[in-house]
Amino acid sequence: MSFTDILFAFAGLFGLFSALLVGVLSLTWLERKTLARIQQRAGPSVVGPHGLLQPVADAMKLATKEDIIPAYADKLLFWMAPAFVAVPAFLIWLAIPFGDRIAVRVLDLGLLYLVAISGIGVVGLLMGGWASSSRYSMLGGLRAAAQLVSYEIPIVIVILSIAVLVQSLSLDAVIGGNTITIGEATRDLPGQGLIPFAFVMPMGFVIFFIAGLAELGRTPFDIHHAESEVVGGPFVEYSGVHWAVFFLAEYLNTFVISALIVVLFFGGWSWPNPPESIFGNDLSSITTNFVGGAWFMFKTYIVAVTIFWIRGTYPRLRIDQLMTFAWQVLIPLSFVNFVLIAVVLFYDWPLWMMPTLSLPILIGAAIGVQRGRGVRDRPQTVRILRRSAGEIGRPMPNAPTQTQISGEGQGGD
Amino acid sequence: MTAQLVVFYLLGAATVLSSLGVVLTRNVVHAAFMLLVALLAVAGIFLVAVAEFLALAQILIYGGAVTVVVLFAIMLTRTDDQPRADHSQRLLAMLAAIGVFGLLVVAFVVSDVASLESATGVATDSETGFENLALGLFTDWAIPFEMVSLVLLVALIGAIMLARNVEGGE
Incomplete structure (x- = not known):
């Protein structure tokens, strides 16, 4: 391995690293814009044209934030x-x-x-x-x-x-x-x-x-x-x-x-x-x-x-x-x-x-x-879920309703 | 001293130190992470020896899968950070360790590595080495290969049986 090989390796790594950082910044912007469009919002729009510099601002904010351990x-x-x-x-x-x-x-x-x-x-x-x-x-x-x-x-x-x-x-x-x-x-x-x-x-x-x-x-x-x-x-x-x-x-x-x-x-x-x-x-x-x-x-x-x-x-x-x-x-x-x-x-x-x-x-x-x-669904899971059916956001299709559990007590199996 | 040799010594030092760490640390989770470092360093040594396939397989199986399973088991069963060492088996463990180490040294000294390489047809130096490895595994050494997978399957079924019995035989 010659010196130039090592030099090229470092150059490649450095180039890749920078390109990827830019790619990540663009992706965060793209994600926020896409989600905003789906949810009928504007998304980031204040920093830079169309909010393009928002990721940079976010990165600066995160870098200067207190690091709590x-x-x-x-x-x-x-x-x-x-x-x-x-x-x-x-x-x-x-x-x-x-x-x-x-x-x-x-x-x-x-x-x-x-x-x-x-x-x-x-x-x-x-x-x-x-x-x-x-x-x-x-x-x-x-x-x-x-x-x-x-x-x-x-x-x-x-x-x-x-x-x-x-x-x-x-x-x-x-x-x-x-x-x-x-x-x-x-x-x-x-x-x-x-x-x-x-x-x-x-x-x-x-x-x-x-x-x-x-x-x-x-x-x-x-x-x-x-x-x-x-x-x-x-x-x-x-x-x-x-x-x-x-x-x-x-x-x-x-x-x-x-x-x-x-x-x-x-x-x-x-x-x-x-x-x-x-x-x-x-x-x-x-x-x-x-x-x-x-x-x-x-x-x-x-x-x-x-x-x-x-x-x-x-x-x-x-x-x-x-x-x-x-x-x-x-x-x-x-x-x-x-x-x-x-x-x-x-x-x-x-x-x-x-x-x-x-x-x-x-x-x-x-x-x-x-x-x-x-x-x-495994029977075991069904049992656990039925017990807490009220607490889970989306009840299972075959889970008994709240009244069935408390009223008739036939929720178990 | 070539660059390869320097890298080899660095990796070797990392392997030895982290392996010592696995045995000497009193924190089980730390030991598991040390084990990961040791396994990755061994993968690095494979790379220095131009055995890319072995290195990548090592990273895939030991770095990715085995360590995660070990960590999973430790984290789910851990009751105390520093379990009391069981001293009653100390002598026995020492004897067993020394015995195994001696056996390995003897095996390494006695065996003729060069002739072994030509006998198995597994050269590790280039693209053809990888091809030879595949051919060897699936033609000459097919039965041992299948035996290994059978052993793994048995271990898997055994683990399931053990786990089920604890649950109370569902």
């Missing part, structure tokens, strides 16, 4: 926890390609890297939750761990199906296709230049999107910092810069999940190709790469807005619904998706067989969940 907190862990959440969120971006073999570090094991690094953030949430020495933080941390570990499984299985589809773990192969040699024969595996994988494996896309939302801990899956239940989860005791770092990590993760959805399912920089007549098709040319990168960012922001839109539309799930949904619906479906893609590739069926086979299953599963067949 609770007296009984475990100081070291309390101080380290935000870093444990934020650093992996930054590191994931190292592998994301912005153009043909253009990334801070082009990795052959890119897909595995994404999965591995994103798993560490959970520890930071647990750490923060425990170190705050507050019941709410602790509960929030445990909830976060349970949720993130559960939803990581469908994500990993879907990523595995994509790896099987392109026969590679490299993100460049996921976008640009791959050619493999088995014995004498070579075989071209499709990239996403023509058809993005969202159309090849719609089931994988839906699973990834839902599980990705849950990994972010965003509404409707934000039970680990549900304000009405655990106040603010692991972040209750945090303030000032420490809180800002958690916040930063959350937006970075939103950004990363949007980017991953674009890279894995919507062709990253390559789909749809910019018209050859205007830009030429030379992948090494700066114009093509610039257009590709801009295209990639544009799609990423569209996905991010969709995520904000969902936040503005749906209410929060209950914790047991959330867990059963992961274990009884998403994980089996992701395995079905994996087996389907393996079968299609093994028997050399045309790729359109994949959506043809998986769409009916997906629609069936959706109808099943809608009717409550997929996510059946």
Whole structure:
């Protein structure tokens, strides 16, 4: 490793860091504006044109705010926890390609890297939750761990199906296709230049999107910092810069999940190709790469807005619904998706067989969940919930009403 | 001294120190976090040895999953920050630890690592190393591989059975 290599590495990291900070600031503004539009408000509009400088003002406010550390907190862990959440969120971006073999570090094991690094953030949430020495933080941390570990499984299985589809773990192969040699024969595996994988494996896309939302801990899956239940989860005791770092990590993760959805399912920089007549098709040319990168960012922001839109539309799930949904619906479906893609590739069926086979299953599963067949409440949970049916905002469909419980005493089973 | 060697010594020091921390700290949660640091440092050593796949698998399984499960168990069952050490087994534990360490040293000295590498066909140096690893796992070593997953499954079912019995057999 020469001196220039090290210099380039630092330059890349620094450039990425600054770009990501700007991206996060823009995302906070975008989220507040989107939510405001949904709720028929104006949103931030005072600082700068259209409130564009609001995030900067917020950042300054947070940076100058008093940093309170609770007296009984475990100081070291309390101080380290935000870093444990934020650093992996930054590191994931190292592998994301912005153009043909253009990334801070082009990795052959890119897909595995994404999965591995994103798993560490959970520890930071647990750490923060425990170190705050507050019941709410602790509960929030445990909830976060349970949720993130559960939803990581469908994500990993879907990523595995994509790896099987392109026969590679490299993100460049996921976008640009791959050619493999088995014995004498070579075989071209499709990239996403023509058809993005969202159309090849719609089931994988839906699973990834839902599980990705849950990994972010965003509404409707934000039970680990549900304000009405655990106040603010692991972040209750945090303030000032420490809180800002958690916040930063959350937006970075939103950004990363949007980017991953674009890279894995919507062709990253390559789909749809910019018209050859205007830009030429030379992948090494700066114009093509610039257009590709801009295209990639544009799609990423569209996905991010969709995520904000969902936040503005749906209410929060209950914790047991959330867990059963992961274990009884998403994980089996992701395995079905994996087996389907393996079968299609093994028997050399045309790729359109994949959506043809998986769409009916997906629609069936959706109808099943809608009717409550997929996510059946466990008798134990039903008993607990019936006992406190009055206190929970949205009573269960089959829960007895308040008068039934108090009047006739037939609420139990 | 090359840059690689410096990084290796740093990571090695981190591994040893954090492992010592795991054993010596009186706070169970701190021990769990130390364990995480030790496991991540080992992943770093794998990276220095250009075994990217091993490093990433280590981070994914030990850094992400196992530590979280350990922490979860500690946090849900913790009754006291500093449990009283059980001194009655001290001698036995010491003997067992020394025995295992000795066995490992002997195994490492006796075994011929180079010939082992060529026998398993698992080279760790490049892209082909990763491919060889996959081929080895699913062809020559398929039965041991499946055995390992079977063991894990049995452990899982056993854990469920234990947990159910405590609940009172529902």
